[in-house]
Amino acid sequence: MSTNQRPMFNVFRKVNFDDSIEKIEWRTYYPYTRSFRNNDIIEIVINQSTLFDATYDSQLLVSGKIIKTGDGDVSFVNNAPAFMFSSVKYVLGGGSKEMELVQDPGIVSTVRGYLGYTSEDSKHLAISGWNFPNSPKLNPDGTFTFLIPLRHFFNIFNDYRTVICGMQTFTFTRANNDANCFIVKEKTPTSNTTVKMDIQNVELKIKRIYPESAIKEKLLEGVAANNSIIMPYRQWDVQVKTLAAGAISDAEKRPILDYDVFKERTLFVIDCSRRDENERPSTVDVRLEIEAAQGFPENTRAYCIIIHDCIMEYLPLDNIVNNLKA
Template sequence: MDTEILNVEDAVSYEDIITKTEIHSYLPYLSGPYPLSSEIRIAVQNQDIYTVPCNSFLQFRGTLLKDDGDIPTTTKIVRNGILHMISKISYELNGIELDQTRDVGITCTLKNYLSLTHNQLPAAKMAGWGIEPDYKLSLYAGGRFEICIPLAMVLGYAEDYKHIIIIAKQELVILLANTQVNALLDTSNQPENVTLSIHTIEWLLPHVQVNTAERIRLLKFVEKGTNIDVAFRSWSLETYPNLTQSQNINWNVKSSFAAEKPRYIIVAFQTNKQNDIRADRSTFNHAKIKNIKVLLNSESYPYLDMNADFENGRYLLAYQMYAQYQQSYYGQLSSPILGPSEFKNIAPLFVFDVSRQDDRINTGVIDCKIEITAAENMPANTQAYALIIHDRLATYNVRDKVVKILV
């Protein structure tokens, strides 16, 4: 019997360390609307505060209008479309780049298909996300839109590091893409001439206040000059911009030091989707993949061949590898947002859990290669993406305001 039921003398305790939580709004140095290719910086200059970046949001407001000022009738913003307007976002701590995400639209679309659960889908609609086949971002009067995206959907640092930031300058740097086309979809015979504009961006950052005893404890911690470890998993997207029109393709993805250890590798394909308003950039193609393997040096993942045949409904192993991601990555019961049919038609992702690695590949340099076998030659204009989720470790010294990237 559990002896906890016998502890009738235990005192009642209350959670009163945090006395107040407030959401503060931080704006860029320059006001919008922001032209394509703009660099936008949002800084937190006040360092005498405790902030919680992992619970922060990015709020975007803007418009989608035809050239004559009317609301479009055939053009829509695709799922995650506003993030397709961003080529890079980075988080800086005391002037040092701690984490970054490149090709933000593709990277975060892949990550959302993997990470979101059914219970999270209603809230994800506020972030410009949905899995309905005819999904489009809602427009209000005057062609206005407004979305609020958790920073944890955009940066691995915000998803994994669940602690406050003490007495440090913080800055988000957002680099807009050079085209709006990848955020839009218009399948009509005569696509409309439209402009997608971002007028305002706000960083909604929680501040916390603590009771006197905790404040004194934190001040003493700062005075000691102790280094704080900041460990998280960063997301790096590698792209093969135009696959050779062959059935067998060997892709030398990248080489990295063993300390920057890959944990998960997600491979996806798109055909005739880049920079084409008639194609939905938030969906992917199975490209008639038959077998696909990741090689870290000589270690192969998975051990078995997939022997997939998407055209005839044989892709069980690929779907199982996708469906098991949440349990492996988060240690929670998996509840993937895509069923087998949606997986095939919307986002057939090839997910490789490489977190368990032989000692032989944990030293020196790790060469990452992907072997691809298709049922027929790859179509022209097919891109391959490899989202590599890898370890990242930094330290920051609150007293000396020194940030060091270790991995």
């Protein structure tokens, strides 16, 4: 006979309150340099060895102004802030071992958004520049402000949702041009409108968690003992080719693309995870061949995003990161 008691019969239970968090604050960090032109490198460093940050809930603020010459209409594309950068990088610890490097973050985050975001997500992310099927709003005076969750850039913060202590470095490399960020519609065939983007400010908004004293003491004891912190997540790597498209994902929610939109934004998802680990080679060689009833339009570009598991080990006292699986 089972001795387990159903919750409905636990009438003498005590009331429990979650008092594990003493305080939550938002801290602002600024880059070392204030130059945000094309090809510039924007680096923001957080160096707190005894404090704990919910980096997975932190945000990047980008503000600036569009300078237009001509009478054409200018509007942002969906996910415009991500296209402002050619790469984004996250480094944990004092070394050069990167936790995640995302090339073409505009493409990667767009594909991930199509596969994983819902219509409700799009509403919440409107201030981040993701407002599919609509486009971000540009103020009448040409100014703009975006507040983008770091998890929109870095998938590690979607998978690893635990506080982090120690030195963290974020590097955002500006794109060599901003043509992918906006669309210009000329009013007349002879008009020629030029657009320049002037980014005036970049800030990192970090969510800092202050645990109650007993939990904090236990965490700091683990740091002092240099206990290893295992961080599993999935890395998104993009490859660019022509006349074919492929993507691999593990989306659990209903995507925001319907059948009509899918024709213009075609995505193929292939699950390659079910195979013998012993036969897996050290390098990944993927080839996709796609045939179509009609020819692909001129200048068609295709992006293959390979998602693979990463397991990192972080030694908080030594500020060292080891790659256990990648």
